[in-house]
Amino acid sequence: MRDPESATITVERPADFDEFWADTFAGLPDPAPELTRVPHLSDDRVDTFDLRFTSYQGVRIAAWFCVPRDAQGPLPGILNIPGYISEPMPPRGFAERGYAALAIAPRGKLRSNEVFNPGYPGLLTHDIADHYTYGYRGFYVDTVRALDVLAGLPGVDPDRLGVQGSSQGGGLGVVTAALRPELVKAVACGAPYLCGIRECVGLTRSYPYEEITEYLHVHPSHAEDVWRTVAYYDGLNFAPAVRAPILIYLGLRDDVCPPESGLALHRALSGPKELHTFPNSGHHAGLHWIFPKVEAFLDQHLEPLS
Amino acid sequence: MSAFDEYWAGVDKDLARFPARPVLTPARARSTGPFTCYDVRLSGIEGHRIFGFLSIPDGDGPFPAVLEVPRYGSVNQPPHYRERLRYVVFSLMHRGQRLADSPFRAHYPGLFTLGIESPATYVYRAIVADCLRGAEFLFSRPEVDPARVGVTGDDLAVLTAARRPGFAAVRTSGPIEGAPELDDHLRAYPDSAAASTLAFFDSALHERSITAPVLRVGRDYDLTHEDATDDTALDAWLAERLGVRAMTRFDAR
Numbered sequence: 001m002r003d004p005e006s007a008t009i010t011v012e013r014p015a016d017f018d019e020f021w022a023d024t025f026a027g028l029p030d031p032a033p034e035l036t037r038v039p040h041l042s043d044d045r046v047d048t049f050d051l052r053f054t055s056y057q058g059v060r061i062a063a064w065f066c067v068p069r070d071a072q073g074p075l076p077g078i079l080n081i082p083g084y085i086s087e088p089m090p091p092r093g094f095a096e097r098g099y100a101a102l103a104i105a106p107r108g109k110l111r112s113n114e115v116f117n118p119g120y121p122g123l124l125t126h127d128i129a130d131h132y133t134y135g136y137r138g139f140y141v142d143t144v145r146a147l148d149v150l151a152g153l154p155g156v157d158p159d160r161l162g163v164q165g166s167s168q169g170g171g172l173g174v175v176t177a178a179l180r181p182e183l184v185k186a187v188a189c190g191a192p193y194l195c196g197i198r199e200c201v202g203l204t205r206s207y208p209y210e211e212i213t214e215y216l217h218v219h220p221s222h223a224e225d226v227w228r229t230v231a232y233y234d235g236l237n238f239a240p241a242v243r244a245p246i247l248i249y250l251g252l253r254d255d256v257c258p259p260e261s262g263l264a265l266h267r268a269l270s271g272p273k274e275l276h277t278f279p280n281s282g283h284h285a286g287l288h289w290i291f292p293k294v295e296a297f298l299d300q301h302l303e304p305l306s
Numbered sequence: 307m308s309a310f311d312e313y314w315a316g317v318d319k320d321l322a323r324f325p326a327r328p329v330l331t332p333a334r335a336r337s338t339g340p341f342t343c344y345d346v347r348l349s350g351i352e353g354h355r356i357f358g359f360l361s362i363p364d365g366d367g368p369f370p371a372v373l374e375v376p377r378y379g380s381v382n383q384p385p386h387y388r389e390r391l392r393y394v395v396f397s398l399m400h401r402g403q404r405l406a407d408s409p410f411r412a413h414y415p416g417l418f419t420l421g422i423e424s425p426a427t428y429v430y431r432a433i434v435a436d437c438l439r440g441a442e443f444l445f446s447r448p449e450v451d452p453a454r455v456g457v458t459g460d461d462l463a464v465l466t467a468a469r470r471p472g473f474a475a476v477r478t479s480g481p482i483e484g485a486p487e488l489d490d491h492l493r494a495y496p497d498s499a500a501a502s503t504l505a506f507f508d509s510a511l512h513e514r515s516i517t518a519p520v521l522r523v524g525r526d527y528d529l530t531h532e533d534a535t536d537d538t539a540l541d542a543w544l545a546e547r548l549g550v551r552a553m554t555r556f557d558a559r
Contacts, residue, residue: 206388
């Protein structure tokens with residue numbers, strides 16, 4: 001019988017981890033953001049824009065950007081990061097609550113997959129044998145770059161930025177907060193994916209981690225290359241650099257992102273942190289009950305217009 | 307014949323004009339347990355090639371089977387390991403979704419109201435036909451016990467079972483998740499004929515012709531919102547009707 005709360009997950013941190021990510025972000029092109037209002041996705045309360053910007057390797061990335069209509073004064077910004085198989089929808093709910101909200105479609109998602117399209121299943125193992133070429137490298141950069149773009153958009157207060165998401169959105173929220181500690185002021189992180197990756201592959205038969213099981217089924221000799229690569233992308237190796245307050249919520253019967261890994265993330269964080277666990281929840285991680293707390297947590301730290 | 311019956315008879319007639327011509331390609335990567343997996347490509351109406359993940363348990367069949375109709379979204383995962391252990395599983399991508407997106411690629415948001423001005427042009431006419439084609443393919447497999455075939459998903463499962471009798475159990479999570487897009491459409495086009503189009507896709511009307519047991523979340527099962535608990539209950543309902551053991555995802559290893 002599994003006892004997630006007594007399990008321990010550790011991840012070896014590559015010696016050149018910081019250098020690798022510094023090199024990744026060095027020399028990024030000008031994001032050159034372009035905003036185009038989308039009338040049929042706007043209404044009397046919220047304006048919705050199609051946002052495009054340039055990211056790693058010159059790839060043009062799409063996002064939705066929503067703001068409350070006729071808002072006065074600079075708004076706090078919130079970055080919504082999508083799950084593995086979900087497509088970002090215009091984040092109108094956050095805009096209605098007084099945020100400038102950006103929902104990013106990193107490379108490979110619809111609207112951002114013209115030149116990079118590993119498919120689903122596929123993203124998790126795309127060029128995984130080499131940490132320099134791994135498909136997630138650009139995907140991680142796109143997400144962080146979206147925060148940089150959000151900080152520079154007109155009407156956005158760069159001193160009141162948060163990130164939120166669940167699953168892949170939770171894991172990449174941690175990555176973004178670690179790589180932009182000066183910008184991120186709050187993180188809401190549900191059922192985080194991409195934490196303790198190697199251990200998770202052995203803990204579950206659910207996708208997306210199952211993609212690595214399948215990859216190694218065909219390429220068993222690549223195992224050490226795979227484990228070396230994913231260590232550079234593991235949220236547990238980013239966690240110590242997170243400075244912003246973080247709210248984590250977990251289902252203790254999550255088959256997709258094993259709870260052992262979310263609990264390990266909580267332990268690896270050294271800043272202000274808040275943990276909510278739900279014994280009979282799976283990958284939804286108590287969303288039915290936790291979302292009001294997520295909203296209150298973000299409001300407390302980011303102070304949206306009422 | 308009512309307009310409703312005439313419309314759906316027309317869908318069947320159109321679909322029959324296009325033989326499925328399935329091509330199965332072994333998927334060694336996904337054959338990670340006591341089952342063999344295939345990528346399946348087959349034809350739907352208008353000659354559009356659709357896609358499915360097929361998994362067949364090892365051993366002597368015939369086996370109980372499950373058709374997983376597509377969710378609302380671009381991506382559908384391959385069938386879960388615990389399903390592959392117990393059933394022949396066919397997980398379908400309808401036209402426009404990943405792996406079935408050439409030459410037509412669905413947009414999200416956007417798909418739910420595409421062509422909704424008329425039942426003849428509504429994209430879900432062809433999407434339902436894709437699901438019917440998936441049902442025909444699954445029932446045609448020699449490994450399948452035709453008396454123990456279930457269908458799961460959202461209300462596309464109801465429409466599929468209504469149009470293709472033979473399913474032993476139908477489990478639906480409820481309506482296709484298109485309500486916000488319909489709101490956007492009606493705001494932009496207040497005089498839209500969407501309501502009359504959607505009447506042809508009303509799951510309650512379709513369900514009347516289903517003789518198999520139907521479990522509808524929200525009507526026959528109230529979610530606890532503890533999704534592991536809900537998943538266990540919903541899995542057990544289908545397992546009992548198809549004669550296999552219940553299994554939780556969390557413990558399936």
